[in-house]
Amino acid sequence: MYAAGHAPVQNSTTRYRHHGRVETRRGSDRNTDPHTKLFTLLQMQPCVVLLLTLAILPSLVxxxxxxxxxxxxxxxxxxxxxxxxxxxxxDPAGASATDKRRLLIAAAKQTVHSVTSTVHIMSDLIQELNTCIQYYQRMGEFTVGAIDDLRAGRDAGLIYPKLREASDEPLRCDTAFFHGVKKNLMEKENSENKNLAHLASSITFLLFNRRC
Structure with a gap:
């Protein structure tokens, strides 16, 4: 039933009788050395070597x-x-640079990008400032007109709408910057002028309603 000299003698462990000696081999004893396992894995999976190399290379770079x-x-x-x-x-170009010359190129390109962006912002600011100039010109016209009406003794009911409209012009300037470059250079001035015009319109409102 079994080849002579190689019959197993026990089931719990596999024993072989070989030339008069009993050799015991356990299944769990095979390939227990971690280095042997790694070597076997690398032999079976060549791509593992490539993956390990790719994983280590970025940290070295x-x-x-x-x-x-x-x-x-x-x-x-x-x-x-x-x-x-x-x-x-x-900057990816700077982070991957291997010498100072490449670092210099990366820094110079960053400068060009920043300059271009700044010029674009300035161009937009000029447009928004021109828009705000128009709003403030209207504000001045409304306010001067209200003063002329007051000096002429006209009814406060005619004056109030002009001053109320004047107080809205700084807000329109704020809105222009908000929808433009979102960098409001006139925020402080807009707030101050709005409050002054609102004060004048509030006093006019009191005169109109005879509450003073």
Whole structure:
């Protein structure tokens, strides 16, 4: 039933009689060495080597790049170290740079991008300021007209709408900036002028309703 000299003698463990010796082999004893398992895995799955390499490579590159950026920023004169590191590290071209020349190119390109963005903002601000100039010209016309009406002794009911309209013009200027570059250079002045015009219109309202 079994080949001579190789009959198993027990079921709990597999024993083989070989040339007069009894050898015991347990299934769990096979490939228990972790290094052997890893080697076997790498033999069976060649792509594992590639994946491990790709996983380790970025950290090696990042370490080298970080060292280059840190060294460069620490030696750059008249430059904030933190600002230098933050700018270059945040830029993919700067973070992947392998020498100072490439860092310089990355910094210069960042400057060009910032200049272009700033010019765009300024152009939009000019447009919004021109719009606000028109609003303030109308505000001045309403206010001067109200003063002329007061001096001419006209009824407060005719004066109030002009001053009330004048107080709305600064808000329109705020709105113009909000819908434009969202950088309101006139916020303080708009608030002050609105409050002054509102004060005048409120007094006119009291005169109109004879509550003074």
């Amino acid at each position: 990042a370490s080298t790049t970080s060292s280059l950026i840190n060294t460069t920023c620490s030696k750059a004169p008249n430059v904030s170290y933190d600002h230098c590191v933050n700018v270059l590290s945040a």
